[in-house]
Amino acid sequence: MDSFxxxxxxxxxxxxxxxxxxxxxxxxxxxERAGIFDIGLEGKMLMAAFFSAAVAAVTGSVWLGLLAxxxxxxxxxxxxxxxxxTFRGNQLISxxxxxFLAAGLTVLIAQDWFQQGGRTPSLFAGGRFExxxxxxxxxxxxxxxxxxxxxxxxxxxxxLVYVAFLMVPATWWVLFRTRFxxxxxxxxxxxxxxxxxxxxxxxxxxxxxxxxxxxxxxxxAYLATGLQAGFVKDMTAGRGFIALAALIFAKWRPWHxxxxxxxxxxxxxxxxxxxxxxxxxxVIPVQAMDALPYIxxxxxxxxxxxxxxxxxxxxxxxxxxx
Amino acid sequence: MDKMPKWADxxxxxxxxxxxxxxxxxxxxxxxxxxxVEAVNLMVxxxxxxxxxxxxxxxxxxxxxxxxxxxxxxxxxxxxxxGGEGQAMLGGLGVAMVCLYVPWPHWSIALLAAMAAAMLFGxxxxxxxxxxxxxxxxxxxITTIMxxxxxxxxxxxxxxxxxxxxxxxxxxxxxFPEAVHLPTLHEMLAPIxxxxxxxxPANISLIVALLACVVVWALIWRTRLGYEIRAYGHSETxxxxxxxxxxxxxxxxxxxxxxxxxxxxxxxxxxxxxxxVLNSTEGAGFIGIAVALMGRSHPFGxxxxxxxxxxxxxxxxxxxxxxxxxxxLIVVIQALVILFTGALDNMVRMPLEKxxxxxxxxxx
Numbered sequence: 001m002d003s004f005x006x007x008x009x010x011x012x013x014x015x016x017x018x019x020x021x022x023x024x025x026x027x028x029x030x031x032e033r034a035g036i037f038d039i040g041l042e043g044k045m046l047m048a049a050f051f052s053a054a055v056a057a058v059t060g061s062v063w064l065g066l067l068a069x070x071x072x073x074x075x076x077x078x079x080x081x082x083x084x085x086t087f088r089g090n091q092l093i094s095x096x097x098x099x100f101l102a103a104g105l106t107v108l109i110a111q112d113w114f115q116q117g118g119r120t121p122s123l124f125a126g127g128r129f130e131x132x133x134x135x136x137x138x139x140x141x142x143x144x145x146x147x148x149x150x151x152x153x154x155x156x157x158x159x160l161v162y163v164a165f166l167m168v169p170a171t172w173w174v175l176f177r178t179r180f181x182x183x184x185x186x187x188x189x190x191x192x193x194x195x196x197x198x199x200x201x202x203x204x205x206x207x208x209x210x211x212x213x214x215x216x217x218x219x220x221a222y223l224a225t226g227l228q229a230g231f232v233k234d235m236t237a238g239r240g241f242i243a244l245a246a247l248i249f250a251k252w253r254p255w256h257x258x259x260x261x262x263x264x265x266x267x268x269x270x271x272x273x274x275x276x277x278x279x280x281x282x283v284i285p286v287q288a289m290d291a292l293p294y295i296x297x298x299x300x301x302x303x304x305x306x307x308x309x310x311x312x313x314x315x316x317x318x319x320x321x322x
Numbered sequence: 323m324d325k326m327p328k329w330a331d332x333x334x335x336x337x338x339x340x341x342x343x344x345x346x347x348x349x350x351x352x353x354x355x356x357x358x359v360e361a362v363n364l365m366v367x368x369x370x371x372x373x374x375x376x377x378x379x380x381x382x383x384x385x386x387x388x389x390x391x392x393x394x395x396x397x398x399x400x401x402x403x404x405g406g407e408g409q410a411m412l413g414g415l416g417v418a419m420v421c422l423y424v425p426w427p428h429w430s431i432a433l434l435a436a437m438a439a440a441m442l443f444g445x446x447x448x449x450x451x452x453x454x455x456x457x458x459x460x461x462x463x464i465t466t467i468m469x470x471x472x473x474x475x476x477x478x479x480x481x482x483x484x485x486x487x488x489x490x491x492x493x494x495x496x497x498f499p500e501a502v503h504l505p506t507l508h509e510m511l512a513p514i515x516x517x518x519x520x521x522x523p524a525n526i527s528l529i530v531a532l533l534a535c536v537v538v539w540a541l542i543w544r545t546r547l548g549y550e551i552r553a554y555g556h557s558e559t560x561x562x563x564x565x566x567x568x569x570x571x572x573x574x575x576x577x578x579x580x581x582x583x584x585x586x587x588x589x590x591x592x593x594x595x596x597x598x599v600l601n602s603t604e605g606a607g608f609i610g611i612a613v614a615l616m617g618r619s620h621p622f623g624x625x626x627x628x629x630x631x632x633x634x635x636x637x638x639x640x641x642x643x644x645x646x647x648x649x650x651l652i653v654v655i656q657a658l659v660i661l662f663t664g665a666l667d668n669m670v671r672m673p674l675e676k677x678x679x680x681x682x683x684x685x686x
Contacts, residue, residue, distance in 0.1 A: 039467065083665035087672075092402055092463050094665035096611060097657045104653030105350075111648045112354040118648060241467055248464060285483060291475035294468040298450070301460035301468075310461070 008148045010269050015157065016227060017272075018265025019164045020045065020219045020236075024243035025250070025257045026164075026171050027215035033175065033252060034208030035188035035313040036084055039095035040076065041216055042240025043102030048073040048220025050106040053120040053231035054113060056127040062225050065127070066160075069224075070217030076102065077213025085205045088317030099240075107233050120224075120231040129158035129226040160222040167215070171254040184208055188311035191318040201318045219243075245297035252311065264293045326678035336616055336623075338670050339662035347655045356647055368640025369633045377507055377522020378639070382606075383632030384524065384589045387531040389610025390617060390624040391538050392583035397619045398542055399575035400555040405451060405466025406583040407607025408473030409444040413584025414591040415480060416443030418598035421498040422485075432502040436592050437530070437585060444584015445577040447473060452576030456569040462576070470607070481600055494599040504593045527589035531628075534582065535621040541578075542621075551575050583607060612656050615664040631656070 024041045031038040048069035056065030076098050083094040107118035114120055134155035141151035175181035187194045187204045195201050223239070224231045242264050249263075250256035271289035351358045369375045389406045396403035403409075416439035426432035451465035478493070487496040504525045511518040542548040554561040554571040562568060586606060591598050609631055616630070617623025638652035662670065 037463075039463065079661075083661070083669075087666055087668040089665040089668055090402075091665075092404070093611070093615070093660060096404065096608070097661035097665055100608070100653050100657035100660065104650040104655075104657055107648055107650040108350065108354060108654060111646070111650075115646075118650070238471060241471065244464070245468065285479050287475040287479040287482075290478070291472045294471040294475075298454070298460075298465055298468050298472075301458075301465055302454050303458045303460070 004145075005148060008152045010266070010273055012153050012156075013269040013272065014262060014266045015153065015161060016265075017268045018261045019157075019161045020223050020227065020239055021243045021246055021264055022164045022258060022261040023160075023167065023215050023219035023222065024240055025246045025261050026167050026254065027212040027219065028244055028247045029171065029175075029250075029252060029254060029257060030184070030208045030215070031212040032247065032314055033188045033311055034184050034205050035191060035311055035316065035318070036080070036205055036209055036212075037091040037095065037315045038080065038209075038212060039092055039244060040080055040098035040102075040240075041212075041243055042236050042238065043095075043099035044073040044076045044213060044216035045220040045223065045240050046099075046106055046234070046236045047076055047102040048217040049224035049235055050110060050120070050220075050231045052217075052221035053123060053224035054110070056123055056225050057114075057121045057230070060126050062123075062127055062129055065225055066218070066221045069221035070214050073217030073220060074210065074213040077209050077216070081206050081209040084317065085202055085209070088319065091315050091317075103234060106231070110231065110233075118233040123225060123229045127225065128229055129160055129222070131156045131158055132162070158222070158226040160218060160226050163218065164222070165258070168254050168258045175254065180207075185311075187318075188313055191313050195318070195320060201320075205318075216240075242293050245293050248297055248310075249300050251309070267292050325675040330674060330678065332618060335667070335670055335674065336618060336663060338674075339667070340616070340659070342662045342670070343655060343658035346658050347651070350651070350654055351647065354647065356645060361641060361645065361647065364641055364644055365633070365637025368644075369636035372519065373517070374519035374522050375636055375640075377519045377524040378636040379629070379632040380507070380524040380528055381522065381589065381594065381632070382635040383628045384528045384531045384593075385586050385603075385606040386609050386613045386628035386631045387535060387625060388586035388589070389583050389607050390613030390628050391534055391610075391621060392579045392581075392607075393610045393614035394617065394619040394621070394624050395538060395542070395551070395582060396575055396579040397614055398548075398555045399551045399571055400558075401455070401572065401575060401579075402463050403448065403466055403576065403579045403583075404463050404611065405448060405469050405473075405580075405607070406610045407603055407605065408466070408470035409447045409580040409583035410586045410590075410603045410607045411473045411477050412447040413440035413444040413587035414598050414602050415477065416440050416584065417587040417591045418485065418495050418498075421502045421592060422495060425499070426501050429502055429504055433504060433526070433530075433588065433592070436502070436588050440584040440587040441581035442584070444587075445581040447584070448576045448580025449573070452573045452580075455576070456572040478600065481598065485598070492599075495597050498592070498596045502592065503596065504588075506593075523594040525589065525593035527593045530585070530588065532625070534585065535625050538582070539621040547574065583610070609656060612660045612663075616659055 024045055028038050028041050051072035052065040052069030055068035056062045080094050080098055083089040084091040110118045110120060137151040137155040141147045175185060183194060183199055183204055187201055191201045223235060246257060246260035246264055249260040267289050271286050348358045351361050369379045389410060392406050393403055417436045420436045420439040447469060451462050451469055454460040454465055455462040481493040485495045486493060507524045508518045508520045550566045550571055553564060554566055558568060590602055595602060613624055613627040613631055616627040634652050634655060638649050641647045642649040
């Protein structure tokens with residue numbers, strides 16, 4: 001039973017750790033499906049994490065914090081849109097700039113507002129998203145196998161976790177079952193055709209970038225007000241890039257994105273819990289677990305295990321013919 | 323016909339971008355309730371007001387010259403090497419191995435060997451992304467980002483588990499032997515009667531960096547390979563038509579780029595720390611992007627931009643020391659420079675082009 005409980009606990013923290021990855025990954029999915037590369041996921045999450053924690057700390061309302069986080073992330077999205085859609089600049093360079101902007105500004109503003117060395121005050125009840133307990137979770141926890149799965153693994157997460165996982169079917173539905181989704185995907189493959197059909201390429205791309213901003217905002221808010229209690233410097237710690245890796249791993253598809261994020265979340269959870277893993281003489285160092293998501297992504301990108309083909313017009317600014 | 327004169331493209335646009343970045347930085351300083359004039363004064367005296375300040379400014383500038391050149395060479399082949407950070411980390415590993423495991427009689431031979439090792443390790447770390455881009459079409463930006471993280475994990479493993487001396491808690495290698503100590507500017511300038519600060523870390527690597535600027539200039543504009551790299555960067559189809567192999571150019575340009583990034587390690591690892599520590603690169607690989615963008619991928623521009631960023635780094639450290647402005651202000655300035663000189667280039671360029679066209683019409 002002990003090893004089963006350990007397994008449940010590891011899976012439970014997998015779900016928690018996969019949540020910000022999943023939100024950021026879906027954010028990137030919208031953007032890249034519309035042909036806008038976004039390596040600024042990390043920066044947007046970081047900015048959202050800070051503003052959500054800061055506003056939650058000042059007002060005591062986690063919901064206002066969430067809104068502030070989304071707004072902050074949207075500002076950076078608008079900047080990315082301005083640079084890569086309106087001024088047809090290099091989307092990758094814009095993403096790099098956004099990451100640095102967030103890394104610098106968050107600490108600068110945090111120091112100015114709170115004077116705590118670039119962090120926000122710790123958040124207490126009301127300033128954080130509290131876990132939601134499913135009905136009968138307590139009573140059912142005694143039932144073998146199903147009990148712990150229900151009460152530990154499924155129940156007891158904050159609302160943003162459920163939002164993240166509900167976003168997966170929602171994203172699938174929007175992208176593959178609505179007119180907007182069809183156009184969004186088309187604009188990432190062949191913007192000229194969309195333009196010929198009389199649909200605004202610029203409008204669609206801005207819409208995609210905005211959705212990306214909202215989702216990154218939720219991801220950042222979850223980091224600072226759900227997973228942890230407050231903002232600390234560089235708290236995203238490369239999660240935006242792992243999300244990017246998951247996106248490639250999933251070949252830009254929503255359901256696969258969920259599995260990829262769960263896999264990468266599991267790697268993080270295992271690394272957190274066990275540090276170095278001893279497999280009968282052979283020790284797998286924790287650093288190998290840290291590097292694994294990136295190595296897997298390179299292998300996938302290399303096309304040795306099924307080729308990852310990005311949206312065709314990705315990274316290309318659209319220039320209307322005259 | 324060009325839309326505007328060459329001087330406008332080379333000097334005016336970077337200058338306007340820089341001014342825009344400076345204005346926004348000033349607003350940021352004002353917003354956090356500090357005095358921008360005082361801040362600039364403090365930065366100038368701190369970074370340029372003494373040989374100690376200069377020593378640090380030039381030390382940082384040396385790092386940024388190497389990484390800036392690395393990004394610039396890749397830019398010429400229209401490749402975005404975002405992996406300078408990882409390549410510089412691996413360069414550090416190469417330098418540490420050479421300095422620790424071989425008994426060198428004199429620093430000069432050790433320096434040559436360390437340069438070779440740094441370049442080899444840096445190039446090797448760029449080789450896999452380069453190969454994947456050239457042969458399998460994997461996007462080089464993504465693979466080099468991934469390789470940065472893999473490099474960080476590898477360095478962490480090497481320093482915590484393999485190379486850490488027994489009994490030490492610090493994730494770092496042992497100190498390099500005295501024989502591989504590189505002459506600092508203090509030691510180099512003392513014989514000719516200049517009293518340069520003893521505490522500043524600037525060292526002979528600065529000369530190597532300046533030489534690297536010249537070599538890269540010659541390579542890009544004075545050799546057949548450089549011509550091929552530029553031709554490929556301008557138009558892939560045109561280059562293929564001229565018999566230039568995209569695979570070869572991609573791989574060669576990335577190897578040179580990785581080697582230059584790796585070469586940075588002779589400055590920060592061998593010259594300054596004299597041992598390999600965790601996070602020895604301190605983000606210099608990423609600053610190379612800003613430096614290359616601002617320097618318009620020209621070695622002389624890279625040189626100037628590297629000095630500017632060296633000044634910003636040392637000035638920023640002084641600011642953090644004497645005021646309540648954290649070091650991260652420099653990260654913000656760096657982001658603004660990348661934004662304006664890179665991503666928002668057209669925002670500056672388009673109105674200027676219109677202006678020049680209008681002026682020309684009037685003249686006719």
